[in-house]
Amino acid sequence: MTTDLQSNWYPIASSSDLPKRHVYQAQLLGREFAVWRADDGYVNVWENRCLHRGVRLSIGINNGTELRCQYHGWRYANRTAGCTYIPAHPADAPARTICNNTYPAQEAYGLVWAGELAVGELPAIDGFESATVLRPVPIMAPQKMVNQALLGYAWDDTCESAENSDGSVTITATDGSAVRVFVQPVDSNHSVARALYNRKVAGEERIALLKRHSWLMQELRDRTETQAARQETPAPYEPVIAKVSEDLVDIPAISVDGRKADLRVQVARKEMTADGIASLRLEAIKDQLPTFQPGAHIDVHLPNGLVRQYSVTNGPGETDHYTIGVKREPDSRGGSVAIHDTVGEGDVLAISAPRNNFPLRRDAVHTIFIAGGIGVTPLIAMARALNAQGLEFEFHYFVQSDDHVAFKRELSEFEGALNIHKGQSPKETGETLTEVLANPGYARHVYICGPGPMLEATRQIAADKGWADEAVHFEYFKNTTELDDSNSFEIDLARSAMTLTVPAGKSILDVLRENGINMSSSCEQGACGTCRCGVIEGDVIHQDVYLSDGEKAEGRSIMTCVSRAASNRLILDI
Amino acid sequence: MIKLYDYELSGNCYKLRLLMSFLGVEYESKLIDFYPGNQHKSEGFRQINPLGQLPVVDDDGLVLRDAQAILVYLASKYDASGKWYPRDNPALLGQISQWLAFADGITATASAARLHDALFYTQIDVDAARAGANTLFRILDEHLYFAEEAGQDWICPGDHPTIADIACFPYIMLSEEGGVSRMDYPAIRRWCDRFKRIPGFTVMSGVFPAGPAVSGSIVSAA
Numbered sequence: 001m002t003t004d005l006q007s008n009w010y011p012i013a014s015s016s017d018l019p020k021r022h023v024y025q026a027q028l029l030g031r032e033f034a035v036w037r038a039d040d041g042y043v044n045v046w047e048n049r050c051l052h053r054g055v056r057l058s059i060g061i062n063n064g065t066e067l068r069c070q071y072h073g074w075r076y077a078n079r080t081a082g083c084t085y086i087p088a089h090p091a092d093a094p095a096r097t098i099c100n101n102t103y104p105a106q107e108a109y110g111l112v113w114a115g116e117l118a119v120g121e122l123p124a125i126d127g128f129e130s131a132t133v134l135r136p137v138p139i140m141a142p143q144k145m146v147n148q149a150l151l152g153y154a155w156d157d158t159c160e161s162a163e164n165s166d167g168s169v170t171i172t173a174t175d176g177s178a179v180r181v182f183v184q185p186v187d188s189n190h191s192v193a194r195a196l197y198n199r200k201v202a203g204e205e206r207i208a209l210l211k212r213h214s215w216l217m218q219e220l221r222d223r224t225e226t227q228a229a230r231q232e233t234p235a236p237y238e239p240v241i242a243k244v245s246e247d248l249v250d251i252p253a254i255s256v257d258g259r260k261a262d263l264r265v266q267v268a269r270k271e272m273t274a275d276g277i278a279s280l281r282l283e284a285i286k287d288q289l290p291t292f293q294p295g296a297h298i299d300v301h302l303p304n305g306l307v308r309q310y311s312v313t314n315g316p317g318e319t320d321h322y323t324i325g326v327k328r329e330p331d332s333r334g335g336s337v338a339i340h341d342t343v344g345e346g347d348v349l350a351i352s353a354p355r356n357n358f359p360l361r362r363d364a365v366h367t368i369f370i371a372g373g374i375g376v377t378p379l380i381a382m383a384r385a386l387n388a389q390g391l392e393f394e395f396h397y398f399v400q401s402d403d404h405v406a407f408k409r410e411l412s413e414f415e416g417a418l419n420i421h422k423g424q425s426p427k428e429t430g431e432t433l434t435e436v437l438a439n440p441g442y443a444r445h446v447y448i449c450g451p452g453p454m455l456e457a458t459r460q461i462a463a464d465k466g467w468a469d470e471a472v473h474f475e476y477f478k479n480t481t482e483l484d485d486s487n488s489f490e491i492d493l494a495r496s497a498m499t500l501t502v503p504a505g506k507s508i509l510d511v512l513r514e515n516g517i518n519m520s521s522s523c524e525q526g527a528c529g530t531c532r533c534g535v536i537e538g539d540v541i542h543q544d545v546y547l548s549d550g551e552k553a554e555g556r557s558i559m560t561c562v563s564r565a566a567s568n569r570l571i572l573d574i
Numbered sequence: 575m576i577k578l579y580d581y582e583l584s585g586n587c588y589k590l591r592l593l594m595s596f597l598g599v600e601y602e603s604k605l606i607d608f609y610p611g612n613q614h615k616s617e618g619f620r621q622i623n624p625l626g627q628l629p630v631v632d633d634d635g636l637v638l639r640d641a642q643a644i645l646v647y648l649a650s651k652y653d654a655s656g657k658w659y660p661r662d663n664p665a666l667l668g669q670i671s672q673w674l675a676f677a678d679g680i681t682a683t684a685s686a687a688r689l690h691d692a693l694f695y696t697q698i699d700v701d702a703a704r705a706g707a708n709t710l711f712r713i714l715d716e717h718l719y720f721a722e723e724a725g726q727d728w729i730c731p732g733d734h735p736t737i738a739d740i741a742c743f744p745y746i747m748l749s750e751e752g753g754v755s756r757m758d759y760p761a762i763r764r765w766c767d768r769f770k771r772i773p774g775f776t777v778m779s780g781v782f783p784a785g786p787a788v789s790g791s792i793v794s795a796a
Binding site for chain 1: 719782
């Protein structure tokens with residue numbers, strides 16, 4: 001049921017009802033809200049249920065950046081309400097589509113205002129710019145009846161009352177003092193009277209004022225409730241409660257978008273975070289940015305037409321901006337140079353939603369991060385996520401010199417877990433890594449990101465030390481393999497019931513797109529993992545750097561942007 | 575060692591588990607099968623407490639019944655700091671006793687509604703019990719609102735919680751199991767957060783822990 005009432009703004013809380021790390025419970029026109037203030041001051045007004053099993057989020061835990069459900073620990077991010085973590089699937093990133101319902105909210109005049117379908121600015125409340133918020137009083141009576149009763153509210157003989165166009169009631173005394181009361185329709189027979197006094201008062205005068213109002217309202221409440229009890233109770237409002245989708249436990253959802261740049265962001269700050277490395281703070285132009293998982297990257301579409309991938313470095317719950325780090329590459333093909341030389345503060349960029357092909361397991365007993373140079377960026381986001389949860393990790397960062405250490409402020413959060421290795425030769429680096437990777441074991445995981453040769457060396461050392469393939473996670477910046485696209489072969493698409501020919505000079509991805517099959521992709525050079533597809537039958541020539549050696553040998557997946565068939569025919573799970 | 579005649583789902587027994595946990599006092603739980611066994615009405619138990627009610631403690635031969643009475647005794651004997659029940663402060667003692675009696679009222683209403691809904695006490699007039707609970711919650715919410723205005727975190731004045739907070743907490747926190755929502759009582763809800771952050775706090779079935787406060791304090795200041 002949609003009513004005109006839903007497009008109004010109503011106060012649902014006093015600002016002081018939302019101390020940090022608290023979750024407030026509210027209801028408006030029959031719909032329950034979980035309301036919480038994040039540590040950055042933002043007020044979240046969400047549907048009061050977890051998307052998983054429907055438990056009230058108002059009994060959840062506000063940890064300052066995320067709200068955690070008490071039942072199975074699902075976490076939702078400040079601002080977007082996107083799910084950031086599902087404890088039952090610690091190895092997987094939740095799909096971006098798992099997002100709780102949020103409602104419009106504003107904080108003004110010491111009150112928190114909301115409306116299920118409210119739009120635009122809250123109308124000005126003239127004369128109450130410097131007001132005292134009085135104690136809200138719940139009344140078990142319909143909103144209209146309470147409004148009517150408020151016309152009789154008076155603290156002395158000079159009080160006169162009048163109803164305003166928005167339904168609120170103003171009571172004014174001849175000395176100019178005034179109280180304006182707004183009635184929040186909790187349900188058809190349940191209201192809360194929220195009032196403002198038009199002066200700021202302090203000390204004993206304030207307490208006397210608050211007590212006077214509390215007393216008058218309770219007297220008014222008792223009279224009104226007696227009156228309401230004599231009438232037939234109206235039927236409760238029936239807000240439409242959308243069914244919780246059953247597939248919310250199947251994670252992650254397969255996205256079916258191609259290479260899109262749906263988001264527009266503004267470069268709010270650009271600064272050199274280390275020698276040759278720029279950090280860019282990208283803020284949404286309107287609305288909010290989608291929730292990201294640690295390890296995720298975004299495609300940045302540059303003014304010169306190039307598309308580049310950059311990892312998001314943010315900590316959990318930071319959804320009002322993404323921060324990326326960009327190294328000026330000496331042999332740049334134009335991407336990093338464009339960002340360093342052309343893009344400036346205030347510029348608008350098109351970016352894709354974050355995509356995570358480098359997911360972080362949160363069920364490890366110990367996690368080792370190994371970063372080389374600019375490869376530190378995804379690992380910063382991962383370590384910040386573990387740090388926020390109090391999970392154990394160590395962070396090894398290999399750099400040329402102190403001048404090359406990027407994101408020092410973020411790294412300082414890791415305190416004792418941080419080891420910066422400066423100016424080591426490849427041989428010394430190998431020795432350090434041999435030490436760091438000395439102890440593989442149950443539920444111990446390694447994440448590596450850095451230049452190709454260092455990555456290869458680290459993977460080799462890990463293998464030599466007995467680390468299992470599944471425990472070693474890595475992300476390459478780019479694929480330096482010399483690609484061979486000289487053969488031709490057929491692909492059978494098992495789900496689409498089509499057979500297509502991939503000629504020499506074209507990729508599987510190109511042929512799929514030409515035939516109307518929408519396949520996501522990002523880097524299109526076999527490094528990021530976005531265009532991964534299942535292989536049902538046939539042998540693959542792997543030319544990517546995304547899959548592990550084990551996965552390549554298994555032959556169950558293919559990167560459609562660069563890899564090809566070794567046989568005449570491949571049957572793909574698409 | 576103190577012996578507590580105990581039942582997991584009893585809020586009155588929980589009051590004593592809370593205080594002994596806050597004080598770090600060791601005790602032994604003697605489990606009484608309240609539901610479905612009805613063991614608190616058995617002949618054996620009525621010889622310990624003729625009222626046939628939980629909880630009871632036996633401290634080295636001293637047998638005491640009634641949760642509020644036991645709170646007074648345990649705090650007086652085992653709290654070296656004297657903060658939970660300040661015996662040298664008549665004004666505070668008067669206020670604590672006032673709220674201990676109020677807590678009995680919460681048991682008679684909010685707990686009764688819960689017994690009706692959750693433990694099949696069908697003879698209870700549940701509508702009257704819920705209405706009674708709401709009347710008390712309105713009074714406590716206003717009291718805690720003005721306590722916050724005065725910079726106070728707890729039911730009785732001072733910078734430390736008292737046994738009055740312990741006596742009121744369990745059946746308020748369990749009220750939704752009796753169909754009494756706390757949505758209309760925001761000051762009570764904030765006090766519940768503060769209470770859960772007292773060092774040594776323990777949970778029971780139906781009571782969830784709170785997350786940490788900003789900077790580790792138990793005070794909820796914005």
